[in-house]
Amino acid sequence: MSLDADQMVDRRRMRRKLTFWRIVAVLAVVGAIAGVLSLTTRGVSDLTAGSIARIKISGLIRTDQGRVEALQRLGRSQARAVIVHIDSPGGTTAGAEQLYDALKELKAKKPMVVVVNGLAASGGYIAALASDHIVAQSASLVGSIGVLVQYPNFYELLKTIGVTVEDVKSSPLKAAPNGFEPTSPEARAALAAVVMDSYEWFKGLVRDNRKLDAPLLEKVSDGRVFTGRQALELKLVDELGNEQTALAWLAKEKNIDASLPVRDYRLRPRLTDFPFLHVAVVTGLEAVGLSTFAERIGASGAFGTVDRLNLDGLLALWHPVTGH
DSSP states (O other), X not given: OHHHHHHHHHHHHHHHHHHHHHHHHHHXXXXXXXXXXXXXXXXXXXXXXXXXXXXXXXXXXXXXHHHHHHHHHHHHSOOSEEEEEEEEEEEEHHHHHHHHHHHHHHHTTSOEEEEEEEEEETHHHHHHTTSSOEEEOTTOEEEOOOOBOOOOOOHHHHHHHTOOOXXXXXXXXXTOSOSSSOOXXXXXXXXXXXXXXXXXXXXXXXXXXXXXXXXXXXXXXXXXXXXXXXXXXXXXXXXXXXXXXHHHHHHHHHOOOTTSOEEEOOSSOGGGGOHHHHHHHHHHXXXXXXXXXXXXXXXXXXXXXXXXXXXXXXXXXXXXXXXX
């Protein structure tokens, strides 16, 4: 009997210790998350009246409300000017339009200059069009003014293996093209109309922001990319150079002291730079029994875990393999 009582006491002690360490682990996780969140907001608080903000647009561009809000916070900050570094092949037309509008709003509040690091193509060039001035390196790639939509068609493959996909729809153009049947002329024409409408919108942005006449606009908007030197001759960029060139322009045209410190302003949480920290946070939460919260973090785009290859809708995207 005494042995059973001692075992019960030991079990209670073990449970208390386990509970204590679970609490410590939860507090550690909460502290880590709070630290990350504080780092994401430091960008605005660190920008004083004596600084220039540097932001970076890289990779595939898609809709991102968090990025829009970050740019709005920058617009309310005490930064004297903004240098936007772009290195992007583009992305979705909707994402590029959203980014363009947000940068335009920011430009209305702060002097802005774009520096093309390596690539500003398609949606990346749409983003560059929002600025007061575009600087590119001689070997940078600029342009790819055009829109496309791509979809796989499995009809012949399904026919070979004897699989038929049947559907019931309200009208012939509903969910067309779907890749499971030959694309009808009507479906192709409807899709082409959407593509061309977006293409005209893209060309309008180039025409209005770069002040191009009709012949030059047609010359640069056939979908090809240009080197920085070619882009300068074609008026797609304003100057060849780098960030120092951008600072010199800000000093000359906007009366911004070129000796002011240039400070990085992050448009996304710092944790996106360290994916292993994301894994550690999720693992820690699961270890202390907060699996539901861990699943929410794992599924959210807040930590950059969205599959970047899953681009839906019309694309303003350049890829060297396909030439788009």
